[in-house]
Amino acid sequence: xxxxxxxxxxxxxxxxxxxxxxxxxxxxxxxxxxxxxxxxxxxxxxxxxxxxxxxxxxxxxxxxxxxxxxxxxxxxxxxxxxxxxxxxxxxxxxxxxxxxxxxxxxxxxxx
Amino acid sequence: xxxxxxxxxxxxxxxxxxxxxxxxxxxxxxxxxxxxxxxxxxxxxxxxxxxxxxxxxxxxxxxxxxxxxxxxxxxxxxxxxxxxxxxxxxxxxxxxxxxxxxxxxxxxxxxxxx
Numbered sequence: 001x002x003x004x005x006x007x008x009x010x011x012x013x014x015x016x017x018x019x020x021x022x023x024x025x026x027x028x029x030x031x032x033x034x035x036x037x038x039x040x041x042x043x044x045x046x047x048x049x050x051x052x053x054x055x056x057x058x059x060x061x062x063x064x065x066x067x068x069x070x071x072x073x074x075x076x077x078x079x080x081x082x083x084x085x086x087x088x089x090x091x092x093x094x095x096x097x098x099x100x101x102x103x104x105x106x107x108x109x110x111x
Numbered sequence: 112x113x114x115x116x117x118x119x120x121x122x123x124x125x126x127x128x129x130x131x132x133x134x135x136x137x138x139x140x141x142x143x144x145x146x147x148x149x150x151x152x153x154x155x156x157x158x159x160x161x162x163x164x165x166x167x168x169x170x171x172x173x174x175x176x177x178x179x180x181x182x183x184x185x186x187x188x189x190x191x192x193x194x195x196x197x198x199x200x201x202x203x204x205x206x207x208x209x210x211x212x213x214x215x216x217x218x219x220x221x222x223x224x225x
Contacts, residue, residue: 008151034213043115043201043216044154088153097142097161097205098169099214101154 003027006089006102015111019076023089023102026070030091030100033065035074038086038104047087048074079109113137117202117217124192124224132187132220134202142205143185144214145169145177147198154201160185192224 006023013019021035032051036044048063050056050072056063062075072091076083089102118133136143141162146154146169156169158177166177174196176188185204189196199221203214 004153006153036213041219043203043218044214045216046213049213090154097144097214098156098159100156101146103151103153 001026003100004089004091004102007105008103010106010108012108012110013079015079015081015109017079017109019079019083019107019109021074021076021087021089021105021107023072023091024070025072025091025100027091027093027100028067028070029093031093032091033063033072034090034099035061035063036088036090036101038088040085044088079107081109081111084108115202115204115215115217117200117220119220120218121221122223124189124222126193126224128192129188129190130192130222131189132200132202132222133184134186134217135184136202136204136215137183138204138206138215139182140204140206140215141182143179144203144205145175145185145187146201146203147171148201148219149198157187157200189222192222194224196222197224198222 035048037047038044053067060077064073086104088104090099092099115136144159145157160179163182202217
């Protein structure tokens, strides 16, 4: 069993839809949780960061962490074609900064 | 522009050849990482350097070596390339500590081993 599981999709939605992306994990030592966005043939870029449990909102994006269920989510409201990308969850537990990544979910938002 | 620079961007190797992937960052970050990305596998850590002068193995270190040349530069070497090492390689850096947020990634090196 992988430490971090993420449905690879692909996920296709119409413009304006609410998108929900999810990851589950098995290591209860994980303390910080991130979402990265990766456009085709580019490096990943940090989208959201959450330390421990709770919600964090940034514009159209909301990240949620439920440590009791070992489950994290990223919600995208009013999705736009420019949101079409691969979304990777990542999590870590130590000062070395090692992150374990999910497989990534490919999202397509159709105009 | 500040960030992480990887060279080369593309490379084709024959089985058994060697090469070094170069990575440099100009953000004065302490920690640097090498990941590989394969379809359906996400990003997997090859080696990392938590600070200058230290290196440690990640999840998939076999067939690779690294050198932390100085605070800015972290190279990845394939001594005898194999087709299984065909992948996209990403270098990343971050500041040490839990209060620093996330990695900065380079744009990747696409390596094909034939």
